[in-house]
Amino acid sequence: MMSRIRTQLQIVVAVLLIAAGSVQAAVMVRGTVTPIAGAFRYTFEVENTGPGDFVLVSLVDAPLADPLIAPTMTTPAGFLGSYDGVLGIVDFIEGTMLFAAGTTRSGFRFDSLAGPGTAFTLFEALDTQGGMVTGTVQFVAAPPPAPMPMITTGLSAGSGTVAGKSTPCGPGEDEQVVIYDCGTNPADCAGCAPGFPPMPCPNPVIGMGMKNATGGFVIPVTALMQGHHIYASDACTESPFNVGAPQLVGAAAVAPALSLGMLALLVGLLVAAGFHYLRRTPNAGMRRDVN
Numbered sequence: 001m002m003s004r005i006r007t008q009l010q011i012v013v014a015v016l017l018i019a020a021g022s023v024q025a026a027v028m029v030r031g032t033v034t035p036i037a038g039a040f041r042y043t044f045e046v047e048n049t050g051p052g053d054f055v056l057v058s059l060v061d062a063p064l065a066d067p068l069i070a071p072t073m074t075t076p077a078g079f080l081g082s083y084d085g086v087l088g089i090v091d092f093i094e095g096t097m098l099f100a101a102g103t104t105r106s107g108f109r110f111d112s113l114a115g116p117g118t119a120f121t122l123f124e125a126l127d128t129q130g131g132m133v134t135g136t137v138q139f140v141a142a143p144p145p146a147p148m149p150m151i152t153t154g155l156s157a158g159s160g161t162v163a164g165k166s167t168p169c170g171p172g173e174d175e176q177v178v179i180y181d182c183g184t185n186p187a188d189c190a191g192c193a194p195g196f197p198p199m200p201c202p203n204p205v206i207g208m209g210m211k212n213a214t215g216g217f218v219i220p221v222t223a224l225m226q227g228h229h230i231y232a233s234d235a236c237t238e239s240p241f242n243v244g245a246p247q248l249v250g251a252a253a254v255a256p257a258l259s260l261g262m263l264a265l266l267v268g269l270l271v272a273a274g275f276h277y278l279r280r281t282p283n284a285g286m287r288r289d290v291n
Helices: 002-013 260-280
Strands: 026-037 038-051 055-061 079-084 089-094 101-112 123-129 132-136 151-155 161-165 176-181 205-210 214-218 229-234
Touching: 002 132, 026 055, 026 132, 079 101, 079 132, 089 101, 101 123, 132 260, 151 229, 205 214
Parallel strands: none
Antiparallel strands: 026 038, 038 101, 055 089, 055 123, 079 089, 123 132, 151 161, 161 214, 176 205, 176 229
């Protein structure tokens, strides 16, 4: 279906040509690749330095019949994506937005069985005048590994809530965070993933909740016990899972002591209140003789 859309789009643009030559424009496609369980995750951004606008950017050396590309493909708002497994082409197509001059569009992503350097190295870009620009995809170093979920507050005995931060999920991905208690010996922390398939997790679950769009989470937990080790675990997709480092639960939080200034103010208020009471009650504190 999407391959037909691509062909029809090229035909329509060609019919509407208003110039004999194509507009000379510079398009750059940059990508990163990150290993995941049994596959690779590719992300791309398209920069158009102008002067023309583009309606289609295609990766023309995609692998044939890759089972992962189509179901995992995501695109930024205003754009469509398609994969032709017969021709080996991945298309990023304008929807409600163009690859406009002077813009960089990012957020094109999919998974693939193809390893780095074996595919997705060449692109073609079609402008609104029917002109074609070709080039080589510039792969940049992948970002550092996503931070593990880390509990940052609430690590004290008796606490009923913990909070922390993790990696934000993409649209439609699972944002669940699970908190586990592995007892007083950190060696007993099994590093369980949410659900821990296919075997039960030996560490009991003491709380679960959801992270927000920025990866932050606040989760109610069973009252924490001093000396126990707890950890957070989450996953945006089925694999890989993120398991945070075990952290020690400390002593119960103690209310902060009053400063000298606050103590002086409190004493002054008590003295003033006592003086006011004595003025209003002249016989206060005096014992009466009762016959």
